Amino acid sequence: MEDALIYIALAAIFGLFMAWGIGANDVANAMATSIGSRAITVKQALLIAAIFEFSGAVLAGGEVTKTIRKGIIDASSLTDTPELLMFGMLAALLAAGVWLLIASMRGWPVSTTHSIVGAIIGFAMVGIGMDSVQWGKVAAIVASWVASPLIAGILSFLLFNSVQWLILSRPDPLVRAKRFVPFYIFLAVFMIALVTMLKGLKHVYIGSDLSIFETYMMAIGCGIVVAVIGKFFIQRIQPNRKAEKKFHYFTVERVFAVLMVVTACGMAFAHGSNDVANAIGPVAAVISIAREDVVTQSAPVSIWVLLLGGMGIVIGLATFGRHVIATVGKKITHLTPSRGFAAELAAATTIVIASGTGIPVSTTHTLVGAVLGVGMARGISAIDLNVVRRIFMSWLITIPAGAILSIVFYFVLKTIFS
Amino acid sequence: MGRLLFEPSILSRCMAVGSSGLAVRIGGLLFRHSCTIRKNQPAIMHDLSVQDISTGDSSLTNYITKIFGDSPVAPMQDHMEVCFKTAKELLPFFEKTIEQKWDEVSELRDRIVLLEQEADELKKQIRGQLPKSMFMPVPREDLLNLLWAQDQIANTVRDISGLVVGRKMIIPEKLCTSFIEFVQRNCDAAKKACKSVRELDELYTTGFRGAEAAFVEKLVGELDVIENETDEMQAKVREELFKLEKDLPPIDVIFLYRVIELIGEIGDMAERIGRRLELLLSH
Numbered sequence: 001m002e003d004a005l006i007y008i009a010l011a012a013i014f015g016l017f018m019a020w021g022i023g024a025n026d027v028a029n030a031m032a033t034s035i036g037s038r039a040i041t042v043k044q045a046l047l048i049a050a051i052f053e054f055s056g057a058v059l060a061g062g063e064v065t066k067t068i069r070k071g072i073i074d075a076s077s078l079t080d081t082p083e084l085l086m087f088g089m090l091a092a093l094l095a096a097g098v099w100l101l102i103a104s105m106r107g108w109p110v111s112t113t114h115s116i117v118g119a120i121i122g123f124a125m126v127g128i129g130m131d132s133v134q135w136g137k138v139a140a141i142v143a144s145w146v147a148s149p150l151i152a153g154i155l156s157f158l159l160f161n162s163v164q165w166l167i168l169s170r171p172d173p174l175v176r177a178k179r180f181v182p183f184y185i186f187l188a189v190f191m192i193a194l195v196t197m198l199k200g201l202k203h204v205y206i207g208s209d210l211s212i213f214e215t216y217m218m219a220i221g222c223g224i225v226v227a228v229i230g231k232f233f234i235q236r237i238q239p240n241r242k243a244e245k246k247f248h249y250f251t252v253e254r255v256f257a258v259l260m261v262v263t264a265c266g267m268a269f270a271h272g273s274n275d276v277a278n279a280i281g282p283v284a285a286v287i288s289i290a291r292e293d294v295v296t297q298s299a300p301v302s303i304w305v306l307l308l309g310g311m312g313i314v315i316g317l318a319t320f321g322r323h324v325i326a327t328v329g330k331k332i333t334h335l336t337p338s339r340g341f342a343a344e345l346a347a348a349t350t351i352v353i354a355s356g357t358g359i360p361v362s363t364t365h366t367l368v369g370a371v372l373g374v375g376m377a378r379g380i381s382a383i384d385l386n387v388v389r390r391i392f393m394s395w396l397i398t399i400p401a402g403a404i405l406s407i408v409f410y411f412v413l414k415t416i417f418s
Numbered sequence: 419m420g421r422l423l424f425e426p427s428i429l430s431r432c433m434a435v436g437s438s439g440l441a442v443r444i445g446g447l448l449f450r451h452s453c454t455i456r457k458n459q460p461a462i463m464h465d466l467s468v469q470d471i472s473t474g475d476s477s478l479t480n481y482i483t484k485i486f487g488d489s490p491v492a493p494m495q496d497h498m499e500v501c502f503k504t505a506k507e508l509l510p511f512f513e514k515t516i517e518q519k520w521d522e523v524s525e526l527r528d529r530i531v532l533l534e535q536e537a538d539e540l541k542k543q544i545r546g547q548l549p550k551s552m553f554m555p556v557p558r559e560d561l562l563n564l565l566w567a568q569d570q571i572a573n574t575v576r577d578i579s580g581l582v583v584g585r586k587m588i589i590p591e592k593l594c595t596s597f598i599e600f601v602q603r604n605c606d607a608a609k610k611a612c613k614s615v616r617e618l619d620e621l622y623t624t625g626f627r628g629a630e631a632a633f634v635e636k637l638v639g640e641l642d643v644i645e646n647e648t649d650e651m652q653a654k655v656r657e658e659l660f661k662l663e664k665d666l667p668p669i670d671v672i673f674l675y676r677v678i679e680l681i682g683e684i685g686d687m688a689e690r691i692g693r694r695l696e697l698l699l700s701h
Binding site: 109164169336 | 484
């Protein structure tokens with residue numbers, strides 16, 4: 001295809017722009033609970049986010065990328081005019097990126113997932129035709145936007161109840177915290193490692209020859225290693241009698257803070273695995289069309305595209321995201337590590353499973369659902385339901401906004417290039 | 419930290435701090451300080467911290483953190499501490515009243531009024547941060563009722579001191595011993611209530627159950643015992659006053675009965691705080 005290089009370059013630039021937007025704004029939401037509860041510092045959060053967002057994107061981002069790339073649009077009607085799909089994907093990227101930028105500037109709680117899905121549906125409906133949208137798949141995705149906060153909420157409710165029952169309600173909470181927290185660490189690492197190895201790694205061509213049994217053994221091994229390291233740090237925690245006099249659970253919360261470092265990593269990994277696909281799914285689509293001149297349905301996602309997404313996020317984090325994260329650090333939230341971990345572990349597990357099944361979900365919504373779950377278990381002193389409502393309602397505006405923007409960009413691009 | 423210039427209206431509120439601390443909210447900034455203010459002396463500021471609590475729609479703010487409302491727990495506990503401090507002034511206040519050292523009595527009265535104002539400020543702040551949209555582990559009404567009972571202790575102490583100072587009340591010598599004992603026991607009740615409210619942050623941490631809930635129930639049980647004693651003492655003081663009343667100016671006696679009744683109310687309010695805490699546990 002003529003101009004193939006131009007299209008690829010454009011896709012890479014737009015994709016990078018959107019990944020940058022995700023890193024600049026969205027990552028702060030994923031890290032907010034950890035920083036807000038003072039389990040980690042802003043600097044540590046940046047380091048964790050950079051490493052785990054990147055690895056999440058590369059190791060476990062493949063399946064969602066595939067969905068964004070070819071799960072929403074049925075490209076079979078486009079075998080004669082593949083460039084239309086290309087313009088559409090470029091338009092969708094640009095639309096979602098611009099919409100995210102506007103929303104971030106104004107402080108609106110919008111989701112990257114809703115933006116890109118809305119944008120893709122938008123150009124497909126108007127530019128190609130109503131039939132080109134795989135409505136069944138779209139319905140499943142929309143259903144997952146309701147289900148993912150719900151599932152995360154139920155998980156966090158159960159997790160926090162178990163913490164209350166095993167540790168907090170006992171007369172010797174410190175002893176019990178030191179005993180049980182390594183198990184929670186194991187659980188967090190095991191879940192994420194397992195889903196990643198089962199579903200994500202085949203896109204980077206490693207580990208795909210492992211049997212199911214070997215995969216489980218590997219996941220258990222990872223969990224045990226991290227749990228042992230965690231136990232080492234937990235054993236070194238000495239009771240602070242002075243602080244305990246004022247607040248009896250001071251040292252107990254410090255034990256949970258170790259756990260929260262692990263769940264913060266998990267949250268960054270989950271976010272990377274699901275949200276990076278929003279930026280690089282369309283890039284992958286454009287590249288495969290430009291290269292092969294046919295609307296191919298089977299070419300795998302190249303690793304360098306995943307790397308591109310990971311890099312974009314880290315650049316966004318370094319340029320803009322650290323300011324957002326710093327503002328989170330200043331705000332004192334009343335989410336102690338014993339609650340924050342439950343919310344994060346529930347959200348991260350839900351998101352990673354969604355990533356594994358290739359469903360693009362909203363990280364923010366899932367996390368808010370998990371926080372509400374802890375709240376239902378009487379874990380949080382005050383949750384502002386007005387803000388919660390605003391966050392959940394925002395996607396009703398985001399989808400048409402993304403769609404309209406992408407329709408506009410689609411026709412602009414089409415006019416320019418043909 | 420540089421010098422802070424307050425508007426006169428705010429400054430006067432800061433002066434109302436008494437010997438503890440106060441949080442002043444100006445715009446989106448929360449100034450917390452602890453300071454010592456003694457009469458005719460410059461205020462000594464121990465610690466001043468400024469906290470950005472603005473939740474305005476500025477860009478670059480993170481919306482996940484916005485869903486967490488300001489926790490009412492620490493302010494509730496601060497409020498109870500101030501109310502207890504107010505009640506604690508009552509014992510020296512009556513000792514000086516018995517000695518009829520009116521200068522010192524009115525000085526103590528001033529302190530009580532300042533403390534009561536501080537409690538009022540905190541009460542307003544807490545009410546302001548508990549809009550109906552807040553989702554909390556305990557019903558909003560129960561928390562506000564607890565706050566009301568706490569505040570009522572400070573109010574009652576202020577009313578008592580006002581009555582005594584206004585009438586330059588003389589407490590009959592024969593009544594003194596049991597009277598002071600009665601005041602002391604009511605203050606004990608307030609102290610126990612304060613101790614119970616100090617467990618509020620732990621209760622929130624444990625989700626209002628388990629060993630911590632049992633501990634608070636034990637404290638409330640002890641509080642009930644003290645309150646029962648204050649009731650018995652009140653009956654005893656009234657009985658003694660009844661024996662003396664024919665030799666005293668009738669109007670003085672009427673107000674003395676009124677003061678005894680008000681002092682007893684401190685114990686009643688302390689007991690009510692215990693009831694409210696139990697309600698929080700039962701949900």
